[in-house]
Amino acid sequence: xxxxxxxxxxxxxxLAIAQTFLSEGWDVVATMRTPQSDxxxxxxxxKILALDVTSAESIEKAVDNAGPxxxxxxxxxxxxxxxxxxxxxxxxxxLFETNVFGAMAMTxxxxxxxRERASGVIVNVSSSVTIKPLPALSxxxxxxxxxxxxxxxLALEAALFGIRAKLVLPGSAPTTSFGKNAVGRMxxxxxxxxxxxxxxxxxxxxxGTEFTTPEDVAEAVWRAVTEPDAPKKIPAGADAQTWFxxxxxxxx
Numbered sequence: 246x247x248x249x250x251x252x253x254x255x256x257x258x259x260l261a262i263a264q265t266f267l268s269e270g271w272d273v274v275a276t277m278r279t280p281q282s283d284x285x286x287x288x289x290x291x292k293i294l295a296l297d298v299t300s301a302e303s304i305e306k307a308v309d310n311a312g313p314x315x316x317x318x319x320x321x322x323x324x325x326x327x328x329x330x331x332x333x334x335x336x337x338x339x340l341f342e343t344n345v346f347g348a349m350a351m352t353x354x355x356x357x358x359x360r361e362r363a364s365g366v367i368v369n370v371s372s373s374v375t376i377k378p379l380p381a382l383s384x385x386x387x388x389x390x391x392x393x394x395x396x397x398x399l400a401l402e403a404a405l406f407g408i409r410a411k412l413v414l415p416g417s418a419p420t421t422s423f424g425k426n427a428v429g430r431m432x433x434x435x436x437x438x439x440x441x442x443x444x445x446x447x448x449x450x451x452x453g454t455e456f457t458t459p460e461d462v463a464e465a466v467w468r469a470v471t472e473p474d475a476p477k478k479i480p481a482g483a484d485a486q487t488w489f490x491x492x493x494x495x496x497x
Contacts (some may be wrong), residue, residue, distance in 0.1 A: 246290065248272040249470065250307075250314045252298055252351060253321030258370060258415065259461030260284060262318055262466050267291060269467070274311040276321075296321075298347030308354050316366040316470045317355045319348035326387045328443065330435045331372030332384050342468035349395060356403070363407040368469045369396045370462065373414040373485035376492050381435070381443050393478075400477065411469035412478045416457040457482025 249266050253259040254275035264274040267288055275285060285291055296307040298321045308314075317407035322344045325332060348369055359365030372389040374382050391410060400410035436444050463480035476497050480489045486496045 246270060247273050247315040249316040250311050251318040251320055252296060253277050258459050258462040259320040261463040265463040269441040276307055294481055298351055299342045304350055304354050313358055318368045318466055320370040321347060321352055326381055327434060328381055328439045329383050331434050337384050340384060341388050345391045348392055359408050360406040362363055365408045366470045367410045368466055369412055371412050371414045373416045373480055373488050377488040380446055413465045413469055414478060414480050414485055415462050416482035455483045457485060
């Protein structure tokens with residue numbers, strides 16, 4: 246059976262992706278910083294491994310333990326809900342270490358085995374805020390925009406060896422799950438001059454948004470991995486699809 250490695254499986258999108266591929270008969274390597282065996286039902290096709298994408302040693306160990314994989318999903322990420330003035334540079338660098346450099350490091354380690362077999366798929370989970378700019382997400386959006394550019398250029402390099410690289414762009418996620426992994430959490434450390442604006446904006450967003458579900462993202466990743474002719478960028482969730490159309494991007 247084909248095998249997939251998914252990063253950031255402790256909750257949300259990553260957990261749903263792992264569940265989807267297991268249900269479809271794939272061998273799944275679900276990785277997370279602190280392994281939790283009770284998150285997914287026991288299955289002979291499931292392997293749960295510790296992985297910190299900001300650690301080269303952790304990446305090498307996890308990939309070695311995983312064995313040959315047919316698909317890599319770089320889903321691990323952190324959020325930052327804050328205006329630029331409220332964001333500490335140290336925290337900004339931490340965010341880029343996970344969202345951008347972590348995905349690059351994972352891909353760099355996995356690519357040689359895929360190149361040798363002349364097959365494989367790499368899916369990077371980005372965000373539709375790179376299509377529709379939103380306030381209080383400037384740093385987070387910048388990290389995901391960098392991931393987009395990386396993936397689109399990578400796709401050209403990887404195609405030389407029969408490897409596909411795709412992007413999945415979720416829409417708005419419920420703020421509770423986003424906040425658990427946020428470097429700057431909602432309502433915290435927002436500079437006073439921006440406070441009322443950010444509060445009012447988030448209130449309006451929550452009241453009028455059909456949030457993207459983990460299942461939406463898992464479905465989009467399934468398409469990216471299993472459909473050879475899937476678009477390079479796949480929006481996940483009704484709101485993401487709307488934003489794509491508004492920006493003039495086709496939604497297939």
